[in-house]
Amino acid sequence: MMISNRVLKLKSSATLAAAAKAKELEEKGIEILNLALGEPDFETPINIRKAAIASIESGRASFYTPVAGEKELIEAVISRTKEDYGLDYKLNEVVVGTGAKFILFILFQAILNEGDEVIMPSPYWVSYSEQVELCEGTPVFVEGKEDNHFKVTVEDLEKATTKKTKAFILNSPCNPTGAIYTREELEKIGKWAVKHNILLVADDIYGKLVYNGNVFTPIATLSEEIKKQTIIINGVSKSYAMTGWRMGYALGDSSIISQMIKIASQATSNLTAVTQYAAIEALTGDQQQVEEMRQVFEKRLNHVYDRVSEIPGFKIDKPQGAFYLYPDISECLVLCGYDNVTNWVNDLLEEAHVSVVTGEGFGTNKHIRLSYATDLDTLNSAIDQIVAFVDKKQNK
Numbered sequence: 001m002m003i004s005n006r007v008l009k010l011k012s013s014a015t016l017a018a019a020a021k022a023k024e025l026e027e028k029g030i031e032i033l034n035l036a037l038g039e040p041d042f043e044t045p046i047n048i049r050k051a052a053i054a055s056i057e058s059g060r061a062s063f064y065t066p067v068a069g070e071k072e073l074i075e076a077v078i079s080r081t082k083e084d085y086g087l088d089y090k091l092n093e094v095v096v097g098t099g100a101k102f103i104l105f106i107l108f109q110a111i112l113n114e115g116d117e118v119i120m121p122s123p124y125w126v127s128y129s130e131q132v133e134l135c136e137g138t139p140v141f142v143e144g145k146e147d148n149h150f151k152v153t154v155e156d157l158e159k160a161t162t163k164k165t166k167a168f169i170l171n172s173p174c175n176p177t178g179a180i181y182t183r184e185e186l187e188k189i190g191k192w193a194v195k196h197n198i199l200l201v202a203d204d205i206y207g208k209l210v211y212n213g214n215v216f217t218p219i220a221t222l223s224e225e226i227k228k229q230t231i232i233i234n235g236v237s238k239s240y241a242m243t244g245w246r247m248g249y250a251l252g253d254s255s256i257i258s259q260m261i262k263i264a265s266q267a268t269s270n271l272t273a274v275t276q277y278a279a280i281e282a283l284t285g286d287q288q289q290v291e292e293m294r295q296v297f298e299k300r301l302n303h304v305y306d307r308v309s310e311i312p313g314f315k316i317d318k319p320q321g322a323f324y325l326y327p328d329i330s331e332c333l334v335l336c337g338y339d340n341v342t343n344w345v346n347d348l349l350e351e352a353h354v355s356v357v358t359g360e361g362f363g364t365n366k367h368i369r370l371s372y373a374t375d376l377d378t379l380n381s382a383i384d385q386i387v388a389f390v391d392k393k394q395n396k
């Protein structure tokens with residue numbers, strides 16, 4: 001009776017639910033091989049931690065900061081974006097907040113009226129659709145074809161466009177598929193967005209996690225017109241191993257950014273001050289460790305991709321970025337006698353103690369997501385257990 005209809009419709013995050021379930025079993029003393037969460041297993045680099053400690057010891061981290069973030073941090077975001085993208089942004093075109101997740105949430109709050117449509121390629125990251133609905137928008141799923149690395153084409157987008165289309169979410173490199181859009185594909189998408197005045201929400205959070213010579217092209221860099229049509233979403237969680245610090249940011253048109261700041265002023269006041277001082281060091285300090293972590297992910301990808309491809313009934317193209325594998329396991333489900341991927345995932349956890357995420361959270365019903373943001377021993381043992389689980393089910 002007390003709960004709003006809006007919230008009753010809302011699903012909990014499938015990724016965080018999978019992580020919580022694994023933790024629950026671990027607390028009962030069961031050792032779980034956890035490939036569920038998209039979270040680097042590295043600790044935050046030491047220079048960043050030291051900057052945070054210094055800000056506490058000096059007393060600087062004791063106080064509220066401006067809602068949009070400390071000026072020094074906004075400048076750090078601007079200079080990092082200049083260095084990485086070659087683009088210029090002004091101070092009033094940036095907002096910093098509690099993770100890229102919250103930044104996306106206040107963006108949708110700022111732009112969506114009831115019934116406004118937000119196009120998102122499917123499969124999609126679990127929080128996009130739920131956040132849009134929570135903000136009374138309508139998610140419009142455009143299916144990416146598996147033989148095109150799950151990427152959508154501008155022809156697909158034209159078909160999905162209506163008078164109510166307000167925004168398009170581009171997540172390249174993509175969670176969960178690891179696909180990266182090419183410059184040519186992005187040029188077409190950019191022109192489509194400009195033509196229909198559709199906001200491009202460019203979730204670039206995996207932009208530094210690109211492997212084997214693949215290239216990430218930020219859509220905002222394609223032309224001045226496309227830049228104006230784009231809100232860049234980014235954060236330090238993935239590239240700087242800082243998931244627990246919760247720092248995300250957006251860059252774009254000040255008329256949207258100022259509304260996001262207004263919402264934050266009533267919701268959080270500001271991102272935790274100590275995190276802001278840590279993030280300044282992350283964005284402006286030595287970047288070598290970002291590259292070192294990327295190289296480790298690349299090695300793991302190259303190793304696990306071969307092994308996962310060989311699991312009976314698993315089909316997968318090699319991901320280009322992020323840190324996930326998203327195999328089609330429909331043949332495996334048949335071999336194992338299942339007609340539902342989530343039941344298979346639940347039994348894998350209960351019986352083989354391997355935690356992965358069901359594709360259903362990402363909008364498909366024959367895939368699972370495995371994260372390789374964990375050490376090789378855990379990855380190898382998890383794959384061994386999956387193979388043994390499939391073998392057991394097949395021979396039952």
Ligand code: PMP
Nearest residue numbers: 099100101125175205235237248
């Ligand atoms: N976008 C994508 C595609 C993600 O996978 C995540 C998960 N971390 C986020 C945004 C949010 O990241 P955070 O809130 O940790 O900055």
Ligand code: GLU
Nearest residue numbers: 013015016036037038175
């Ligand atoms: N984004 C990560 C994931 O997809 C972390 C959890 C979350 O925020 O969804 O696993």
